[in-house]
Every structure is written in C-alpha cells, then in structure tokens.
Amino acid sequence: xxxxxLQGFLQASLPINLMATGIGAFIGLIVxxxxxxxxxxxxxxxxxxxxxxDPGFAIALLLGVYVGGMMGGSFTAILLNIPGTPSASAxxxxxYPMALKGExxxxxxxxxxxxxxxGLFSFLCLYFIAPSLAAIALKFHAQDLFSLVFxxxxxxxxxxxxxxxxxxxxxxxxxxxxxVGQDPMLGTPRFTFGQVGxxxxxxxxxxxxxxxxxxxxxxxLFNLKSGTAEKKTDTQFGSILLNRADLKQMxxxxxxxxxxxxxxxxxxxxxxxxxxxxxxxxxxxxxxxxEQFGHGSIEGIAAPESANNAVTGGALIPMMTLxxxxxxxxxxxxxxxxxxxxxxxxxxxxENADFAYTIIFAFFWANIFNFMIATSGLRFLVKLLxxxxxxxxxxxxxxxxxGSYALQNSFFDVYSMFFFGMLGLAMRWLKxxxxxxxxxxxxxxxxxxxxxxxxxxxxxxxSIFFTSGFSILFLCLSAISxxxxxxxxxx
Amino acid sequence: MMGQKNIIAGVVLILISLTFMxxxxxxxxxxxxxxxxxAFFPWIITLSVLVLxxxxxxxxxxxxxxxxxxxxxxxxxxxxxVMVGLYIIFIALLPYLGFxxxxxxxxxxxxxxxxxxxxxxxxxxxxxIPISIYFLFRHVFLIPLPNATLEILGG
Numbered sequence: 001x002x003x004x005x006l007q008g009f010l011q012a013s014l015p016i017n018l019m020a021t022g023i024g025a026f027i028g029l030i031v032x033x034x035x036x037x038x039x040x041x042x043x044x045x046x047x048x049x050x051x052x053x054d055p056g057f058a059i060a061l062l063l064g065v066y067v068g069g070m071m072g073g074s075f076t077a078i079l080l081n082i083p084g085t086p087s088a089s090a091x092x093x094x095x096y097p098m099a100l101k102g103e104x105x106x107x108x109x110x111x112x113x114x115x116x117x118x119g120l121f122s123f124l125c126l127y128f129i130a131p132s133l134a135a136i137a138l139k140f141h142a143q144d145l146f147s148l149v150f151x152x153x154x155x156x157x158x159x160x161x162x163x164x165x166x167x168x169x170x171x172x173x174x175x176x177x178x179x180v181g182q183d184p185m186l187g188t189p190r191f192t193f194g195q196v197g198x199x200x201x202x203x204x205x206x207x208x209x210x211x212x213x214x215x216x217x218x219x220x221l222f223n224l225k226s227g228t229a230e231k232k233t234d235t236q237f238g239s240i241l242l243n244r245a246d247l248k249q250m251x252x253x254x255x256x257x258x259x260x261x262x263x264x265x266x267x268x269x270x271x272x273x274x275x276x277x278x279x280x281x282x283x284x285x286x287x288x289x290x291e292q293f294g295h296g297s298i299e300g301i302a303a304p305e306s307a308n309n310a311v312t313g314g315a316l317i318p319m320m321t322l323x324x325x326x327x328x329x330x331x332x333x334x335x336x337x338x339x340x341x342x343x344x345x346x347x348x349x350x351e352n353a354d355f356a357y358t359i360i361f362a363f364f365w366a367n368i369f370n371f372m373i374a375t376s377g378l379r380f381l382v383k384l385l386x387x388x389x390x391x392x393x394x395x396x397x398x399x400x401x402x403g404s405y406a407l408q409n410s411f412f413d414v415y416s417m418f419f420f421g422m423l424g425l426a427m428r429w430l431k432x433x434x435x436x437x438x439x440x441x442x443x444x445x446x447x448x449x450x451x452x453x454x455x456x457x458x459x460x461x462x463s464i465f466f467t468s469g470f471s472i473l474f475l476c477l478s479a480i481s482x483x484x485x486x487x488x489x490x491x
Numbered sequence: 492m493m494g495q496k497n498i499i500a501g502v503v504l505i506l507i508s509l510t511f512m513x514x515x516x517x518x519x520x521x522x523x524x525x526x527x528x529x530a531f532f533p534w535i536i537t538l539s540v541l542v543l544x545x546x547x548x549x550x551x552x553x554x555x556x557x558x559x560x561x562x563x564x565x566x567x568x569x570x571x572x573v574m575v576g577l578y579i580i581f582i583a584l585l586p587y588l589g590f591x592x593x594x595x596x597x598x599x600x601x602x603x604x605x606x607x608x609x610x611x612x613x614x615x616x617x618x619x620i621p622i623s624i625y626f627l628f629r630h631v632f633l634i635p636l637p638n639a640t641l642e643i644l645g646g
Contacts, residue, residue, distance in 0.1 A: 052633055053632075163550075165547050165550060172540045172543060173504075176511060176533075176536050183529040190529060191533075214578075218571055222571065388606070389605050391602065391620070394597075397597075397601055398594055398598060399624070402636060409635065411582075411637075422575075426500075430497070430500050432500075448532040451532065452532070455531075460527060
C-alpha cells in the first residue's frame with residue numbers, strides 16, 4: 001500500500017502531469033468565470049482531447065478543470081454579481097456588496113484563500129477516507145451493491161428536484177434509456193430494432209455532452225436576446241492580499257465551510273450550491289457579527305467558498321470508492337476513466353492502487369496550481385472574461401460534435417448526442433432536473449446487474465435484500481430520502 | 492402554464508411507456524438458472540415510468556383546476572429555431588461534406604447568431620477556427636475527423 005502511495009505521488013508529480021494540472025486549472029478558472037458555463041461544460045470541452053492521452057495526464061487535466069472551475073465561479077459573483085457557477089451564488093451575497101464598497105480585491109483574496117483551504121481539507125478527507133471506504137466496500141455483496149446504487153439514485157432525485165415526481169421520472173427515463181442495447185447478463189439485444197449502432201446502447205459521454213452542452217448553447221442565445229449575459233468587467237479591484245485581522249476572522253467560517261462541504265460532497269447529488277448555502281447559514285449563526293452578513297462580510301464569503309471547494313474532494317470519495325458520482329462533474333470523470341479502461345469502484349484500490357493514488361495526488365496538485373494561478377494571474381483572467389460569446393459558443397457547438405464523433409469514430413454517437421441535447425431542452429422546458437437522468441445513465445447498468453446477480457443467487461427470493469446489514473441500511477436510507485423529499489415537497 | 496406542460500409531457504411519456512411495455516412483452520423469454528430474465532428490469536422501469544407519468548398528468552390537471560393562470564404559449568426566438576435547424580443540417584451533411592467543408596459555414600453562421608457583427612472577425616475566425624480544430628485533432632491528437640465522401644469533393 002505504501003509503495004502505491006509513493007508511486008501515485010510520483011506519477012502525479014511528473015512534470016508532464018503537473019503541466020496538465022496547471023493547464024486544467026487555468027482552463028477551469030476561465031470556464032468557471034464565464035457566466036452561463038458550468039464546470040461540467042468545461043470538462044466536456046476538454047474531454048475529447050483526453051481520449052488519446054495517457055490516463056495520468058488526462059485525469060490531471062480534468063481534475064484541474066474541476067477544481068479551477070469551482071473557484072473561478074466566485075470571481076464573477078464578486079465582481080459582477082453574476083455567479084459563474086451555481087456553487088458561487090452564496091458568495092455573491094457578500095462578495096458583491098464588498099465590491100460596491102471598493103473592496104473587491106479583499107473579497108477576491110478571501111475567496112481564493114478560503115477556497116484553497118477548503119480544497120486542501122477535502123484532499124485530506126479524500127486521502128484518509130477513500131482507501132478505508134474502499135476496503136469496506138470490498139465486503140459488499142450483490143444485494144448490498146444494488147441497495148447502495150438504489151440509495152444513490154433516490155438521494156439524487158430528492159435533492160435535485162423541486163418536484164419528487166419529476167425527479168423520479170427523470171431517473172426512470174434514464175434507466176429506460178439504459179435498457180437499450182445488450183443486456184448486461186446474457187448479452188441479448190433489447191430494443192435495438194436491428195440497428196448495429198444500438199447494440200452497445202447509447203454511449204454515456206454522448207448523452208452527457210448533449211444533455212449539458214446543447215441546452216447551454218440555447219440558453220446563451222436566450223440570454224443574448226434579453227441582454228443579461230454581458231457586463232463590463234472592471235479589472236481595477238485593488239490588492240488581493242489579506243491582513244492578519246482578515247485571516248483571523250476567516251478561521252471559524254472556513255472551518256465550518258470545509259467540514260460541511262467535504263461531508264455534503266460525499267453525499268451523491270448534493271453538490272456545491274447546497275453546501276455553500278448551508279455553510280453560509282451555519283457561519284452566520286456562529287458569527288459574532290451576524291448582522292453584517294449580506295452587507296459585505298468576510299465571513300459570508302469565506303464559509304461558502306471553502307464549502308464549495310471542499311465539495312470537490314468530498315465528491316471524489318464515492319466516485320473512487322463506490323463508483324457512484326457525487327455530482328455531474330464526477331459523473332463525467334467516471335466516463336473519462338472508463339474510456340481509459342479504468343473502472344472506478346472499490347477494486348480501483350486493489351487492481352490499480354497506483355492510479356487511485358495518482359488521482360488523489362493530482363487533486364492535491366490541482367488545488368496548489370489553482371491557488372497559484374488565481375493569486376498571480378487574477379487580473380489577466382478577469383480580462384479574459386471579455387472573450388466574445390460570438391466566438392466561444394460556436395467553438396463549444398463544434399466541439400460537441402467533434403467530441404461525440406471522436407469517441408468511436410461513429411456518426412451514430414453524433415446523432416445520439418443531438419438526440420440527448422433535444423431531450424435536455426425538453427426537460428428544461430418542463431423544469432425537470434437533468435441530473436437524475438444523467439446519473440441513472442451512469443448507474444443503470446450496475447443497478448440491473450447487481451439486482452439480477454442477487455436474485456439469481458437467491459433463486460428469485462427478494463428477501464435476500466433484507467438479509468445483509470449493509471443492504472438493510474441502504475434501503476432504510478433510501479426510504480428516508482424518498483419520504484423526506486415527499487415531506488419537504490408537501491411543506 | 493406549468494400545468495399544461497405537465498399534461499402534455501405526461502401524455503407523451505404514457506405513450507412511450509406503453510410502447511416500451513409492448514416491446515418488452517416481445518422480448519425473448521430466456522431464463523438461465525435463477526436469473527429473472529432480460530425482460531425483468533425493463534418491466535420494472537416501464538411500469539414505474541407509466542405510474543409516474545400518470546402522476547405528473549394528474550398533478551398538471553390539478554394545478555389547472557386549482558386556478559393556475561392560463562398563459563399563451565410563446566414560440567422560441569427565431570434565432571433559437573435557426574440554431575437548432577442549423578445544427579440538424581450540419582450533422583446531416585457532415586458525413587458527406589466532411590468536417591472542414593461543413594464546419595466553416597456552420598461556424599460562421601453561428602458566430603453571427605451569437606451576436607458577431609464584425610465583418611473581419613466573421614471572415615477570419617469563420618474559417619480559421621474550424622481549420623485549427625481540424626488540424627489539432629488530426630495531427631496533434633491523431634484523432635481523425637470525418638472526411639468528405641462525395642466524389643465531387645475528392646472523398
């Protein structure tokens with residue numbers, strides 16, 4: 001194990017991989033700063049480039065984008081009151097009032113430092129918790145795995161949807177799509193209509209590109225019409241260096257934010273926005289000056305920023321150990337790893353322990369580079385905000401097609417990407433959350449396989465799901481999450 | 492408005508789930524050992540979709556009955572329709588025209604749709620960016636992008 005840790009560290013610290021992490025963090029910061037672009041879109045743009053790259057380089061690049069994107073979102077939240085990413089919404093509540101008072105530099109400095117500490121804290125959680133959780137997960141049987149995946153889906157539905165029916169429906173439509181292709185046990189074709197392209201089902205990554213990128217392209221056209229997308233950015237925001245009093249004031253909210261973010265990140269589907277708002281609320285309750293929150297409080301920036309950056313490491317824990325994505329970005333990372341023949345899950349720490357630690361240390365370096373680039377190149381990054389959408393959006397539109405085609409050199413993937421794009425648009429029109437569908441696409445095959453393996457082992461006796469402690473625990477948690485969501489909806 | 496949308500989507504999903512139920516009933520009933528068979532999982536899912544779709548339709552109907560303000564349906568802006576149409580034409584022509592030929596006009600029109608009005612920008616970036624992407628993928632990442640297959644284009 002120790003040798004794997006060392007190998008992982010050395011692999012992640014190779015100059016070429018460090019360069020990839022740095023480039024990724026730079027791209028992530030820019031993507032995060034652009035209003036209307038999500039971190040998932042940023043990763044999708046970079047993804048096609050990674051297909052031919054070494055897995056270590058590819059994952060370093062993608063993790064850089066993931067971590068950078070989370071921090072970049074707060075810069076526009078502070079400077080323009082437009083959160084670059086949904087996770088930065090809470091930051092705008094105090095960041096923008098500080099900018100209006102002429103303290104934008106101080107607000108940006110707080111955001112960078114708090115985000116950096118949150119990221120490092122989540123790295124420590126990832127480093128210490130992930131291997132232990134993977135060791136526990138190795139003891140899971142098919143019935144436990146089924147119940148776990150089922151729990152993952154229910155919690156996502158309840159968190160991701162204002163309407164439980166729509167959340168569950170979104171997940172079920174995803175599972176229905178997963179049934180297209182060969183069945184996972186016997187390889188018999190289902191719903192393929194004799195089409196060879198459908199035999200292996202819809203590729204998860206084409207679905208992802210379509211579901212996220214196409215609605216965003218359309219959304220940006222809408223924004224263009226209403227004129228809400230573009231705002232001039234002032235690059236004169238003063239010094240970002242914090243004084244001792246500021247750092248002292250940040251201690252408590254950063255601690256609250258880091259712990260809240262890392263913990264909530266582990267729960268599938270919770271994501272940055274919820275962690276940011278919960279930690280903001282906790283920090284306000286714990287503050288000696290709660291009345292300053294909402295009027296430009298350093299604590300009001302530090303708590304959500306540390307939380308949403310801590311979510312990143314937290315979300316990597318279930319992804320790496322259980323193969324369950326914590327948020328859409330980690331779902332894409334799963335897809336990227338699968339393209340390289342690496343299946344995230346407990347066996348990753350047994351069969352590819354070196355690579356598992358490469359991911360963990362690449363995440364560490366991503367946080368370091370992110371901090372360095374954000375502190376040294378902030379003014380340059382802010383200037384890049386003025387990149388016209390007239391160039392950016394067509395590039396994304398083209399890369400969606402290129403990325404889908406490059407997966408398997410197949411036009412079928414391009415057409416299915418477009419089909420999922422239209423599906424994503426329809427779901428947006430219906431205010432139906434897209435995340436449950438996405439995660440159903442990731443987890444659907446596993447869900448069916450574990451269900452059928454368990455039932456095969458028990459000769460069709462469903463009581464097998466109530467014979468194991470883990471399975472009972474996950475099923476109880478699933479029931480609680482569904483009833484809680486139902487209760488919250490009725491309230 | 493949301494109620495109407497829910498009813499429309501609910502009815503469409505009911506029809507889809509019924510179609511999938513019929514298709515599931517046509518699946519071969521191969522059962523090996525204790526395995527519940529290839530139709531088992533699709534049956535659970537299609538039934539769930541059917542129940543949830545009915546629930547969504549009822550929700551929509553109830554919200555209309557409770558006096559939800561009826562609003563007229565607004566067509567999407569023309570540029571959105573143009574964008575979707577353009578995308579369909581682009582991916583339909585891509586196998587025949589190849590990436591380079593198909594993407595240059597596609598990219599230029601998209602730039603215009605997204606507010607690009609500078610003639611020099613449209614003239615330069617229109618061809619340069621797709622060509623750069625093509626060469627980046629083909630020669631740096633060694634990922635072949637589609638070539639023209641029409642004889643007239645030398646495919």
